[in-house]
Structure formats: C-alpha cells, structure tokens
Amino acid sequence: MPIWLRALISKQHSNRRRQKCRFFMQKNKRLLGAFALFCLPITLQAKTLSYQWDTELCTYQARYNSAQISKVQLDGSLVFTRLAGSVLLSAKSFVFEPAQISTISLSKIDHDYQATQAKLQTTAVLPAFAALKQRTLARLEMEYATNRLEAQALLGQPQVLLTAAYGQTSWRYAQMLNHPNAMQRIRFWDQVIEAQIREQERLGNHHYRQMTERRHAQQKASNAQAYANVELIRAWHNHLQSPNDAAHQQDTQTDWNRAFIQAARFTQIQQECDEP
Numbered sequence: 001m002p003i004w005l006r007a008l009i010s011k012q013h014s015n016r017r018r019q020k021c022r023f024f025m026q027k028n029k030r031l032l033g034a035f036a037l038f039c040l041p042i043t044l045q046a047k048t049l050s051y052q053w054d055t056e057l058c059t060y061q062a063r064y065n066s067a068q069i070s071k072v073q074l075d076g077s078l079v080f081t082r083l084a085g086s087v088l089l090s091a092k093s094f095v096f097e098p099a100q101i102s103t104i105s106l107s108k109i110d111h112d113y114q115a116t117q118a119k120l121q122t123t124a125v126l127p128a129f130a131a132l133k134q135r136t137l138a139r140l141e142m143e144y145a146t147n148r149l150e151a152q153a154l155l156g157q158p159q160v161l162l163t164a165a166y167g168q169t170s171w172r173y174a175q176m177l178n179h180p181n182a183m184q185r186i187r188f189w190d191q192v193i194e195a196q197i198r199e200q201e202r203l204g205n206h207h208y209r210q211m212t213e214r215r216h217a218q219q220k221a222s223n224a225q226a227y228a229n230v231e232l233i234r235a236w237h238n239h240l241q242s243p244n245d246a247a248h249q250q251d252t253q254t255d256w257n258r259a260f261i262q263a264a265r266f267t268q269i270q271q272e273c274d275e276p
C-alpha cells in the first residue's frame with residue numbers, strides 16, 4: 001500500500017476516535033449532571049449538626065438539618081420564647097418610696113428601649129416564630145410607652161397619664177391623681193389601700209390588714225401627698241389594658257419548648273432533667 005494512502009486511512013481513523021471520545025464525554029457530562037441533581041437532596045439532608053439548649057428543668061440535645069435552618073435562627077427563636085412571659089425593659093420607671101424618684105432617668109429609659117428594640121429587630125428566627133417576634137416587638141412598644149409615661153408622672157408631670165388609650169380603670173386613677181383637691185386625692189388613696197386589703201383577705205391573707213394599715217398610717221404621717229401620688233401612679237400602671245393583652249396571655253401559656261422542637265424538626269432528641 002502506498003505511503004500516502006496509509007497516512008490518509010490513519011488520519012480518518014484518528015478523526016473517528018476523536019468524535020467517539022467527544023460524544024462519550026458529552027454523554028457522561030449529562031449523566032454526571034443528572035447524577036448530581038439526583039443526589040443533591042440526599043447531600044443536603046445529610047448535613048445534620050448537633051444543637052443543645054436548656055429549659056427551666058431540662059437540658060436538650062438534638063440534631064438539625066443545617067441546609068434548611070441555621071444555628072442563628074435556632075438561637076434567635078429561643079430568645080423570643082424566653083421573653084414570652086417576661087418584662088422586656090430594665091431601666092427603672094417606678095418607685096415604692098417618694099425618696100427614690102430622683103433615681104429615675106428618662107434618658108436611661110429611652111436608651112434601654114432603643115438598644116433592646118435594635119437587638120430584637122435584627123434577631124433572626126425560624127419562620128414558625130416570626131409571629132411571636134412581631135408580637136414581642138409590639139409589646140416592647142407598649143411597655144416603653146407606658147414606662148415612660150409613668151416616669152414622667154413621677155417626675156412631676158401627672159397630666160401625661162390623662163389618656164383613655166389604656167382602658168377606663170387606669171383612666172380613673174389618672175383622673176384622681178390630677179384632681180385639684182389634695183384631700184380628695186388622699187381619700188381616694190385610702191380607698192385604693194382598702195381595696196388591696198380586701199383582695200388579700202379574699203385570698204386568705206388575714207394578716208395583711210394589720211401590716212398594711214400600720215404602714216399606711218406611717219406614710220400619711222410622713223408625707224401623705226407624696227405617697228398618695230406614688231401609689232396612684234403605680235395603681236394606674238397595674239390596671240393598664242392593651243389590645244395585645246389577649247395575645248400576650250396566650251403567649252405566656254404556650255408550650256414554647258414543644259413548638260421549638262416541632263419548628264426545628266429536630267431528630268435524635270435527648271433530654272436530661274432535674275427533679276421539679
């Protein structure tokens with residue numbers, strides 16, 4: 001066979017091999033892509049991590065799917081479950097003695113609210129806890145507004161409590177606090193103390209009357225007007241009503257630990273509890 005013919009045949013064979021190889025690679029690439037898509041959910045499901053948290057009596061450890069939720073969301077959700085039945089702000093806004101009024105600072109109340117609001121607003125939660133987060137933020141607004149009003153009243157501006165926004169009972173205390181007749185304010189204070197005594201007696205606390213009447217007499221002898229103001233302002237705060245009260249009551253009664261476990265879809269849950 002001539003050399004030129006042998007070279008031509010060899011070149012044709014080489015071209016055919018390259019075409020087969022290219023076809024095989026393209027086919028395998030599609031197969032590898034399909035294989036990757038098929039295996040992707042399995043890979044995601046396999047990314048489970050350990051998580052530990054505490055309740056009042058128990059320590060829990062479980063595993064969660066880190067491809068679906070994050071530790072940041074778990075931590076944030078726990079923050080809101082623990083705030084469900086608690087006071088949100090720590091700056092002082094009330095006193096029990098007139099001499100303590102000087103310790104109240106409106107700027108501290110404002111700073112406390114701003115820092116707490118910023119922290120809670122940016123705290124990530126599981127989707128199932130988004131509503132709880134919003135209710136907590138709404139409760140924060142209410143707590144800040146009423147704490148600030150209470151502090152302003154104690155600092156010499158009792159007229160700020162004259163708003164019907166918080167219910168008729170608190171409105172009545174605000175009216176008596178702002179009554180122009182000082183003796184009328186003191187008589188109403190007497191009625192408030194007597195109502196407290198009767199409530200305690202109804203609950204079976206029969207020693208409360210003697211102790212409370214003695215303290216009340218001492219306060220009247222010391223500075224009746226100042227003590228009356230403090231007591232009426234505290235009574236105003238204790239009888240506040242809010243549109244969010246029903247939702248807050250439900251939050252305090254919810255088994256948030258169970259809801260947390262369900263929302264996170266934990267597996268391999270272990271718990272270690274102390275005796276109640």
